Amino acid sequence: MRILLIYPDHLPGVSDYKGYFYQGLASIAAVLLKEGHDTRLLHQTSSPCFDGYAKTLHSFQPDIIGISTTSNLFPMAHQFAKWSRTLAPQALILCGGIHATLNAEQIIKLPEFDLVCEGEGEIALAHLARAVETGAPWEETPGMWRRTHDGSLRRNPAPAPIIDLDTLPWPNRDLWNYPNLQMESRGFATVMLSRGCHQHCTYCCNEAIAKVYRRDNAKHPYFRQRSVTSSIAELKALCDRYPFIKAFNFDDDNFFINLPWAREFTARYPTEIGLPFTCNLFPKLINEERVDLLARAGCLDLRIGLESGNERIRKEILGRNISDEDMRRAYRLCREAGIRTRSFVMVGIPGESTKEILDTIKFVAHERIGIAQYSIYSPFEKTALHKHCLENGYLKSEFRADKDYYSGSILSLPNLTKKQILMFRRYFPVLVTIYRLSQNLPDTIQRVCMTLLDNIFSWRWLPHALNPLSGGLKIVKHLIPARLNRNRIHLKKSTSVRPATAPSP
Numbered sequence: 229m230r231i232l233l234i235y236p237d238h239l240p241g242v243s244d245y246k247g248y249f250y251q252g253l254a255s256i257a258a259v260l261l262k263e264g265h266d267t268r269l270l271h272q273t274s275s276p277c278f279d280g281y282a283k284t285l286h287s288f289q290p291d292i293i294g295i296s297t298t299s300n301l302f303p304m305a306h307q308f309a310k311w312s313r314t315l316a317p318q319a320l321i322l323c324g325g326i327h328a329t330l331n332a333e334q335i336i337k338l339p340e341f342d343l344v345c346e347g348e349g350e351i352a353l354a355h356l357a358r359a360v361e362t363g364a365p366w367e368e369t370p371g372m373w374r375r376t377h378d379g380s381l382r383r384n385p386a387p388a389p390i391i392d393l394d395t396l397p398w399p400n401r402d403l404w405n406y407p408n409l410q411m412e413s414r415g416f417a418t419v420m421l422s423r424g425c426h427q428h429c430t431y432c433c434n435e436a437i438a439k440v441y442r443r444d445n446a447k448h449p450y451f452r453q454r455s456v457t458s459s460i461a462e463l464k465a466l467c468d469r470y471p472f473i474k475a476f477n478f479d480d481d482n483f484f485i486n487l488p489w490a491r492e493f494t495a496r497y498p499t500e501i502g503l504p505f506t507c508n509l510f511p512k513l514i515n516e517e518r519v520d521l522l523a524r525a526g527c528l529d530l531r532i533g534l535e536s537g538n539e540r541i542r543k544e545i546l547g548r549n550i551s552d553e554d555m556r557r558a559y560r561l562c563r564e565a566g567i568r569t570r571s572f573v574m575v576g577i578p579g580e581s582t583k584e585i586l587d588t589i590k591f592v593a594h595e596r597i598g599i600a601q602y603s604i605y606s607p608f609e610k611t612a613l614h615k616h617c618l619e620n621g622y623l624k625s626e627f628r629a630d631k632d633y634y635s636g637s638i639l640s641l642p643n644l645t646k647k648q649i650l651m652f653r654r655y656f657p658v659l660v661t662i663y664r665l666s667q668n669l670p671d672t673i674q675r676v677c678m679t680l681l682d683n684i685f686s687w688r689w690l691p692h693a694l695n696p697l698s699g700g701l702k703i704v705k706h707l708i709p710a711r712l713n714r715n716r717i718h719l720k721k722s723t724s725v726r727p728a729t730a731p732s733p
């Protein structure tokens with residue numbers, strides 16, 4: 229079977245974007261190649277064009293076209309499906325990925341898709357390819373949604389999710405422009421050693437995905453992890469194969485969530501791999517032991533979801549039961565252990581006031597937190613906060629597709645105007661700097677200054693003056709040399725500490 233996998237990965241806001249290694253699709257590709265299918269990848273990192281795509285289809289003549297999509301890139305995925313219908317009428321067209329998993333029932337109504345995959349694609353796609361190859365009825369492929377002849381919608385029960393991740397072949401990197409991708413071109417190899425997460429944050433897709441995964445397999449554990457032995461073996465193979473690797477970027481939702489696994493990993497990684505790494509960890513899980521393990525293993529940079537610097541917003545709206553004190557402690561422990569931190573923050577959260585957004589800005593300023601990403605909150609379908617937005621009339625349409633999470637809020641919130649949300653997003657780093665500077669003033673002046681700043685930035689009409697000027701910020705940003713950007717991780721030459729000959733496991 230000839231299978232074309234399409235990965236829309238166009239981030240319009242990111243200049244000179246080289247594309248990101250996507251573990252999910254790389255894993256599917258590895259399984260299909262292992263099954264003997266001629267598999268290709270179209271990694272679309274720029275705006276697609278009809279003629280270019282026509283050439284790809286003409287030279288490859290795929291039997292199956294599998295398009296992956298996140299919510300923001302669904303319009304591009306849909307565009308590819310429409311073009312495929314015209315250019316390759318013989319091919320089966322299917323949609324998969326996070327957005328497909330959360331919205332399968334809506335997507336299958338679109339005539340350009342023959343099937344929509346809900347959940348993990350490895351078993352489902354391998355099954356489909358085999359069925360098409362042998363002439364068996366592909367309509368019954370497990371985990372897929374389809375339209376029947378009478379136009380009604382059917383969902384085929386999902387296959388059991390993959391419990392033992394060690395049974396999967398290692399994600400394929402050969403189909404990618406591998407050493408030249410966004411992270412890889414800076415010396416980082418992206419890897420994921422687990423799937424899922426134990427937490428229940430109301431804005432995150434994980435809980436909604438877990439529900440989908442459990443629908444036909446009620447007792448299935450959503451969080452799964454590869455064994456340390458299999459993980460180290462892949463990391464070692466990557467180092468041997470790609471000399472450019474100077475560090476690893478572990479994209480797992482919560483890297484050291486499982487303490488026994490973290491202990492075993494830390495006992496082996498420094499001697500067997502020995503490269504610095506970056507990873508994510510839920511702040512509530514950051515304690516002395518995890519920080520000590522991370523530092524000993526070689527963690528260079530820890531990404532922490534702060535999301536909001538206001539305790540009420542975190543606890544009541546975002547479902548993250550973390551006090552301000554816990555948050556501060558997490559950053560302090562990392563600082564003391566010499567681990568650099570960067571955080572994710574959002575503005576325009578339902579129920580948030582200007583004062584609460586300023587709390588986030590002040591928290592970041594006070595704790596001197598590096599920022600990994602500051603975005604505008606956008607509700608993902610099937611999450612608890614999406615439901616809350618619909619019930620309260622903040623969101624007008626249930627099935628929405630916003631292009632990015634930076635250029636404007638899709639919510640109509642009672643306490644914040646869209647212009648205010650945009651202003652706080654655009655000027656976030658500037659406001660952090662202003663508050664940081666004012667924190668250096670003597671106490672009484674500082675108090676007066678803070679009150680003044682709070683009043684100025686809460687003024688409803690300020691965005692009308694500031695938003696049109698924000699183009700200037702972009703110019704200033706471009707003028708700052710990349711090496712001075714404190715929110716980016718830089719590898720020093722000396723950070724490579726891999727022993728010349730690593731002992732075998």
Ligand code: B12
Pocket residue numbers: 236237238239248249250251252253255256293294295296297298299300301322323324325326327329330345347348349350352353420423424432433434479480481603608609633
């Ligand atoms: C690595 C990562 C990235 C990478 C790669 C993007 C990508 N496509 O995943 C980068 C850094 C570019 C990125 C950016 C963004 N990301 Co991101 N990212 C992740 C992360 C941490 C891991 C993805 C992964 O590999 N998962 C592991 C694999 C095994 O699971 P999977 O992705 O679900 O894939 C399986 C199935 O979905 C299915 N499948 C996937 N594709 C296909 C295709 C076909 C044909 C079939 C049949 C099946 C199928 O099979 C796969 C294997 O089992 C996830 C969180 C997570 N844990 O998944 C967030 C996540 C995907 N990102 C998210 C977001 C919001 C973003 C950004 C919008 C952030 C921003 N503000 O800019 C951007 C969007 C950029 C983009 N290209 O779409 C959200 C997406 C929510 C949504 N509804 O779309 C997630 C789910 C985080 C979250 N918990 O909310 N991200």
Ligand code: SF4
Pocket residue numbers: 425426427428429432433434435481482510533
């Ligand atoms: S801890 Fe992170 S990955 Fe886990 S549910 Fe919360 S936001 Fe999602």
